[in-house]
Amino acid sequence: MQAFTQLNGLVAPLDRANVDTDAIIPKQFLKSIKRSGFGPNAFDEWRYLDRGEPGMDNSQRPLNKEFVLNQPRYQGASILLTRENFGCGSSREHAPWALEDYGFKVIIASSFADIFFNNCFKNGMLPIVLSADIVDTLFKQVVANEGYALNVDLAAQTVTSPTGEVYPFEVDAFRKHCLLNGLDDIGLTMQQQDKIKAFETKHRQAQPWLFV
Amino acid sequence: MAKTLYDKLFDSHVVAEENGTALIYIDRHLVHEVTSPQAFEGLRLAGRKPWRVSSIVATADHNTPTTGWEKGLAGIADPVARIQIETLTENIREFGAKAYFPFMDARQGIVHVMGPEQGATLPGMTVVCGDSHTSTHGAFGALAHGIGTSEVEHVMATQCLVQKKSKAMLVSVEGELQAGVTAKDVALAIIGKIGTAGGNGFAIEFAGSAIRGLSMEGRMTLCNMAIEAGARAGMVAVDDATINYVKGRPFAPNEEQWEAAVAYWKTLHSDEGAKFDASVSLRAEEIQPQVTWGTSPEMVVGVDGKVPSLDMAKNDVQRGDWERAYAYMGLTANTPITDIAIDKVFIGSCTNSRIEDLRAAAAVAKGKHVAPNVKLAMVVPGSGLVKAQAEQEGLDKVFKDAGFEWREPGCSMCLAMNADKLEPGERCASTSNRNFEGRQGQGGRTHLVSPEMAAAAAVAGHFVDVRSL
Numbered sequence: 013m014q015a016f017t018q019l020n021g022l023v024a025p026l027d028r029a030n031v032d033t034d035a036i037i038p039k040q041f042l043k044s045i046k047r048s049g050f051g052p053n054a055f056d057e058w059r060y061l062d063r064g065e066p067g068m069d070n071s072q073r074p075l076n077k078e079f080v081l082n083q084p085r086y087q088g089a090s091i092l093l094t095r096e097n098f099g100c101g102s103s104r105e106h107a108p109w110a111l112e113d114y115g116f117k118v119i120i121a122s123s124f125a126d127i128f129f130n131n132c133f134k135n136g137m138l139p140i141v142l143s144a145d146i147v148d149t150l151f152k153q154v155v156a157n158e159g160y161a162l163n164v165d166l167a168a169q170t171v172t173s174p175t176g177e178v179y180p181f182e183v184d185a186f187r188k189h190c191l192l193n194g195l196d197d198i199g200l201t202m203q204q205q206d207k208i209k210a211f212e213t214k215h216r217q218a219q220p221w222l223f224v
Numbered sequence: 225m226a227k228t229l230y231d232k233l234f235d236s237h238v239v240a241e242e243n244g245t246a247l248i249y250i251d252r253h254l255v256h257e258v259t260s261p262q263a264f265e266g267l268r269l270a271g272r273k274p275w276r277v278s279s280i281v282a283t284a285d286h287n288t289p290t291t292g293w294e295k296g297l298a299g300i301a302d303p304v305a306r307i308q309i310e311t312l313t314e315n316i317r318e319f320g321a322k323a324y325f326p327f328m329d330a331r332q333g334i335v336h337v338m339g340p341e342q343g344a345t346l347p348g349m350t351v352v353c354g355d356s357h358t359s360t361h362g363a364f365g366a367l368a369h370g371i372g373t374s375e376v377e378h379v380m381a382t383q384c385l386v387q388k389k390s391k392a393m394l395v396s397v398e399g400e401l402q403a404g405v406t407a408k409d410v411a412l413a414i415i416g417k418i419g420t421a422g423g424n425g426f427a428i429e430f431a432g433s434a435i436r437g438l439s440m441e442g443r444m445t446l447c448n449m450a451i452e453a454g455a456r457a458g459m460v461a462v463d464d465a466t467i468n469y470v471k472g473r474p475f476a477p478n479e480e481q482w483e484a485a486v487a488y489w490k491t492l493h494s495d496e497g498a499k500f501d502a503s504v505s506l507r508a509e510e511i512q513p514q515v516t517w518g519t520s521p522e523m524v525v526g527v528d529g530k531v532p533s534l535d536m537a538k539n540d541v542q543r544g545d546w547e548r549a550y551a552y553m554g555l556t557a558n559t560p561i562t563d564i565a566i567d568k569v570f571i572g573s574c575t576n577s578r579i580e581d582l583r584a585a586a587a588v589a590k591g592k593h594v595a596p597n598v599k600l601a602m603v604v605p606g607s608g609l610v611k612a613q614a615e616q617e618g619l620d621k622v623f624k625d626a627g628f629e630w631r632e633p634g635c636s637m638c639l640a641m642n643a644d645k646l647e648p649g650e651r652c653a654s655t656s657n658r659n660f661e662g663r664q665g666q667g668g669r670t671h672l673v674s675p676e677m678a679a680a681a682a683v684a685g686h687f688v689d690v691r692s693l
Binding site for chain 1 (some may be wrong): 239240242243244247249255258259261262265270272275276278286287302304305307308311346348349350353354356358369370371373374375377378381382383384386388390420421424425452454455456475476477478481484485511520524541542544545548639640641655658660661662663666
């Protein structure tokens with residue numbers, strides 16, 4: 013996994029609560045057996061005016077000019093600012109794959125759905141929870157200032173605005189460690205094989221019916 | 225110290241713990257075609273093998289067609305879908321599984337219907353699947369939740385999951401449900417009360433006399449929708465109904481192990497005085513048949529209600545969401561729910577496609593006919609075994625005589641990955657779990673209801689109160 017340490021990135025505002033993973037990547041693209049190439053179909057139904065299907069040349073499709081990510085000022089954004097319960101619904105990891113492939117490394121929201129939140133960390137992305145008031149302030153600043161960028165420092169656990177306001181955020185110590193060092197979860201867990209085997213032996217004795 | 229059911233399930237599976245991050249052991253891993261190919265590929269690239277093949281039970285469900293089975297695999301019109309289904313077969317052949325029910329097997333079905341049906345879900349287990357509705361299996365007093373594909377690979381390779389313990393929420397429903405009010409209505413009423421983010425960070429235990437009064441099918445419907453309230457896991461304590469359901473299933477403990485298993489399972493309830501981090505309570509008698517009007521399961525009212533008006537929204541963000549929902553759903557504020565006419569009906573999904581659901585819908589449809597304005601009313605059984613059981617009881621005939629289509633099992637129009645989908649602007653009474661924009665087809669408009677309410681809407685052509693029939 014790619015490490016994440018620091019990022020100074022353009023911010024795109026998606027001003028909706030409860031953005032679900034069906035909206036982030038519609039189901040027809042889940043037929044792929046690969047984990048890359050989902051970026052051009054991120055937010056497909058909001059982003060394009062026609063109906064998207066796998067295999068289409070997305071560069072030729074009509075764009076929905078109204079959709080915020082299609083506005084010229086947000087091209088190249090790497091930080092997505094959004095509202096509460098982002099990533100709710102389906103557990104599809106295709107959602108963070110699509111956002112990452114699109115170019116987002118950081119997502120800031122007042123809350124996230126649990127499965128999506130977890131999936132982000134497995135893909136070198138950092139979801140940041142800030143209070144609804146701070147998120148509100150950031151929305152106003154992003155909209156008012158073209159080229160608005162935030163500085164995200166994972167080691168220091170801070171988001172810093174262009175005018176120097178510093179917003180601290182919480183992150184679980186284990187996830188932070190993995191993200192900062194780009195560590196593969198499976199490799200780490202395999203270091204505990206002996207403990208897993210010992211647990212399994214005990215568990216099998218207690219509940220043999222689980223092991224038939 | 226008094227423990228919650230969640231404490232008991234979580235704590236008994238901790239392999240290691242450091243700074244609040246635990247490694248928990250997984251007993252059952254359910255696998256389907258959509259969220260597994262990248263995980264198998266990851267194992268292959270790293271030269272890894274599954275830690276315990278006997279924990280894996282697999283089936284194809286998300287992508288499978290519900291018609292044209294006589295043509296076999298060739299009947300899957302979409303070549304991309306076919307590759308995904310074939311890839312699962314190849315992966316299981318290479319890596320192994322305790323059981324695999326491929327496309328068209330008599331036991332194939334929606335993974336959350338098939339698992340309990342086979343006894344592959346047992347009380348006290350940790351169950352995972354690359355599907356958010358894995359919460360369903362909590363109905364058995366199991367700790368079950370959906371995981372992403374990276375975690376699917378992690379569980380295959382290590383038999384463990386890295387987890388932080390969630391907070392525990394008690395949702396208690398006391399009293400007796402009215403006739404015509406189902407587990408689906410209870411689930412939607414709870415989501416209406418706490419919101420789709422209300423359960424974020426929590427594992428929910430459903431309790432109270434109304435929950436104890438539910439069948440296992442009803443409890444599965446309820447736990448299935450826990451994820452729609454934001455909770456990764458929902459659960460119900462073990463009682464006689466649980467044990468009776470499990471007894472005799474193919475993967476249930478054998479006779480020698482049965483008594484010991486039951487003795488353990490009977491401890492799977494929250495202790496008297498156990499502390500929850502949050503509690504919510506509802507009165508069963510006050511719950512009406514529910515109908516969602518918007519694009520999130522929390523946008524829900526009783527069937528005798530109306531589409532809410534903007535002055536009822538709690539803040540500007542919600543007002544914005546409601547305005548977008550009115551536009552998407554083609555509805556205006558204050559429209560009575562029973563004035564909403566429908567184009568299609570879908571009875572199925574991991575929420576409501578079990579035998580009890582089909583019996584309830586058939587009882588409403590019996591001797592009546594689908595209304596002329598309804599273009600398609602389809603019934604999709606949850607599994608091959610549910611389908612066979614329903615046919616044995618003559619339910620297929622009831623549905624067909626009433627003008628419903630009787631289909632082959634699978635996820636079908638719940639997520640519309642296969643050919644079953646809504647066209648733009650079409651309005652559907654659906655027994656599924658999500659009414660998100662585009663969920664059942666781009667531009668499609670979904671109203672979530674119980675099987676009885678869906679059948680009643682099919683017959684009337686618009687929503688009606690099933691209690692008035």
